[in-house]
Amino acid sequence: MVAERVAAPHHALSTASSTSRADWDSFEFLPQLLEMRPVRFAYAGGLVASILAGYKLLSLRRGRLSAEKYEERLSAYHTRSARQIYDAVLRLQGLMIKIGQTIGSRPDTFPEEYVRVLSRLQDQVPPRSWASMRPHIERQLGAPIEEIFAEFDTQPVAAASLAQVYKGRLKDGRQVAVKAVYPNIERLVDTDLKLLRAVIWLESRLLYSFPLEPAFQELAANIPLEVDMLHEAQSMEAIAGLLSDRPDVVIPGVIWERTSERVLTMEYIDGIKVTDLERGIREGLDIKKLSRLVVEVYVELMLEHGHFHADPHPGNLFALPGDRLAIVDFGLTKRLSPRFLTAFKKMIRCIFTHDDEGVVGAMEEAGFRLKQGGGAGFRATAEFFRSMTDPATYRNRGLMDAANEAWVKGLKPNPMVEMPGEIILPMRVFGLILGLGFTTGLEVDVARIVLQYATDPSTEAALKG
Numbered sequence: 001m002v003a004e005r006v007a008a009p010h011h012a013l014s015t016a017s018s019t020s021r022a023d024w025d026s027f028e029f030l031p032q033l034l035e036m037r038p039v040r041f042a043y044a045g046g047l048v049a050s051i052l053a054g055y056k057l058l059s060l061r062r063g064r065l066s067a068e069k070y071e072e073r074l075s076a077y078h079t080r081s082a083r084q085i086y087d088a089v090l091r092l093q094g095l096m097i098k099i100g101q102t103i104g105s106r107p108d109t110f111p112e113e114y115v116r117v118l119s120r121l122q123d124q125v126p127p128r129s130w131a132s133m134r135p136h137i138e139r140q141l142g143a144p145i146e147e148i149f150a151e152f153d154t155q156p157v158a159a160a161s162l163a164q165v166y167k168g169r170l171k172d173g174r175q176v177a178v179k180a181v182y183p184n185i186e187r188l189v190d191t192d193l194k195l196l197r198a199v200i201w202l203e204s205r206l207l208y209s210f211p212l213e214p215a216f217q218e219l220a221a222n223i224p225l226e227v228d229m230l231h232e233a234q235s236m237e238a239i240a241g242l243l244s245d246r247p248d249v250v251i252p253g254v255i256w257e258r259t260s261e262r263v264l265t266m267e268y269i270d271g272i273k274v275t276d277l278e279r280g281i282r283e284g285l286d287i288k289k290l291s292r293l294v295v296e297v298y299v300e301l302m303l304e305h306g307h308f309h310a311d312p313h314p315g316n317l318f319a320l321p322g323d324r325l326a327i328v329d330f331g332l333t334k335r336l337s338p339r340f341l342t343a344f345k346k347m348i349r350c351i352f353t354h355d356d357e358g359v360v361g362a363m364e365e366a367g368f369r370l371k372q373g374g375g376a377g378f379r380a381t382a383e384f385f386r387s388m389t390d391p392a393t394y395r396n397r398g399l400m401d402a403a404n405e406a407w408v409k410g411l412k413p414n415p416m417v418e419m420p421g422e423i424i425l426p427m428r429v430f431g432l433i434l435g436l437g438f439t440t441g442l443e444v445d446v447a448r449i450v451l452q453y454a455t456d457p458s459t460e461a462a463l464k465g
Contacts, residue, residue: 040092040191041198047088051081078113086117090126094185095192095223097125097161101313102428112397127159128182136183140263148258152178158315162189162227162331167268175268176255177328181227189227193220214421222310222425226331229264235309235333236266242305249297250326269326271318274436286323291436293325295444298433302426303345303453306336310425312432334425340366344426348454351382352389352447367420370411380410388434389446 058077062070089100103110104118134154138144145152152168159165163181170176182188197216225231233254240251250269258265272279274294280287294317301308309316311332318326336344343366350358359382360375370377384407393399434446 041195044088044092044096044195045198047084051084054081075111075113078111079117082111082114082117085114086121089121092192093125093182094161094188095196097121101161101315125159125161127156127164130154132183133164133180137178137180137263140180140260141258142260160315160329170255170258174255176258176265177252177268178258179229179232179264179266179329181229181262185227186224189223193223214419215424218421218424221421222332222334227262229259229262232330232333233259233264233266235330239301239307239309239330239333242301242307243297246297248293248322248324250320250324251330252326252328269318269320269328271320271326273314274317274319274325275314280319283319283321285319285321289323290319290325292444292449293323294436295433295446295449297325297327298429299449299453302336302429303341303348303450306338306341308334308425308429310334310429312429312436314436317436332425334422336422336426340420340422343367344423345454348450351385352451352454354386356382366423367418368416369418370414371417372414374414377411377414377416380407383407383410386447389430389450 054077058070058073065073085100085103089096100118101121103114104121134145141148148170149168150171150173153166155166156164157167157177162185163179166178166180168176168178193216196219233256236251236254240253243249243251252266252269255265255267272283272285274280274290277287280290294312298308298312309327309330309332311329312327316327316329318328320326343362347359347362347366349355350362356379357375360378363378363381368378384403387393387399387403393403
């Protein structure tokens with residue numbers, strides 16, 4: 001039977017928000033209004049402009065403040081801005097939630113105030129109502145819920161940026177998770193991609209950071225696949241096959257007869273979130289072993305197989321009895337081209353063996369270009385990646401900031417003008433798994449694991465010597 005328990009889905013909004021969730025929900029037309037492209041552009045653009053103006057104003061006042069007072073005000077403004085972004089992405093939903101989740105998972109890149117606030121998006125995204133989801137799921141599966149499932153809990157167990165997941169039991173007794181893409185999400189994704197392109201265009205004319213067009217192109221190519229449940233099901237099975245010799249890794253099996261273009265039915269996984277350390281310890285799990293396993297699995301997939309799960313944020317990784325790791329949500333995966341994978345492995349080898357001259361050639365082979373040629377910027381990049389895989393760096397915010405500043409300074413005289421789109425998701429994965437280590441406070445020798453998979457057999461003996 002269907003358990004109807006979704007009268008008022010609960011989620012946490014910022015306590016600093018001027019609009020409560022109850023107030024928001026009372027205006028039922030607002031979510032639909034924000035799906036309209038002009039309104040969405042105006043709302044998101046206005047928020048970004050307001051936040052940037054606040055930072056500019058604070059910067060202008062810096063000379064009249066003591067260093068201590070300035071840092072105090074900057075921290076307070078970081079927190080206020082993060083809360084505004086948190087509330088905004090919950091209202092906008094779509095890709096905006098995914099961007100917020102990425103910020104909340106990157107303590108190496110964003111201020112700790114942003115990480116603290118936006119990390120809640122990993123598991124506090126408000127679900128869509130059952131009234132809107134039920135007819136959509138039934139159309140996709142071709143039958144009423146009661147005809148397919150013996151039990152179906154209408155309160156989702158997880159809600160994300162593009163879909164949400166329900167728990168159910170099939171007529172044959174199998175416990176399953178049912179992932180349903182939101183209705184009409186394709187239109188929202190198209191609008192958000194155009195919005196992001198506009199932001200990148202503006203950034204390229206006002207500020208210099210790094211070439212962002214390749215990042216946009218990679219995102220634009222992969223996001224449509226995230227709402228294709230048949231593609232996700234195929235990716236799950238392909239990556240499960242690559243890891244079939246690892247009994248310590250669990251990937252849910254696909255229930256193909258109950259899977260369609262927008263609904264994916266799979267085995268249900270009941271685990272402990274990998275960042276829930278206290279519960280893991282109570283359950284007798286070896287947390288250090290699990291942390292090392294996360295790094296090993298992702299490095300193996302990237303560097304040995306060139307086909308990997310590209311979304312290892314804490315909401316997608318679960319610890320199971322026996323110190324096993326469960327991976328869920330295969331919407332975002334990547335298969336690297338053989339040519340790029342060869343150059344990428346060479347680049348990684350050179351970075352972690354301190355072969356700075358080799359780094360220059362490897363990065364050029366991979367598709368990186370500096371404005372005036374030369375390798376100083378590439379060597380600065382190598383030093384940045386080395387420092388960011390050092391556990392000591394992740395324990396010290398000052399060291400993280402110093403590493404970022406040194407990297408930007410190293411590139412400033414000769415900025416990077418091209419980078420390969422294929423680097424985007426590998427770097428995202430490295431950032432997320434390193435951020436996971438920061439969040440848990442556990443140390444993993446990432447450099448040693450990376451070298452294990454990036455080193456060619458012909459040079460491995462020399463490295464060991």
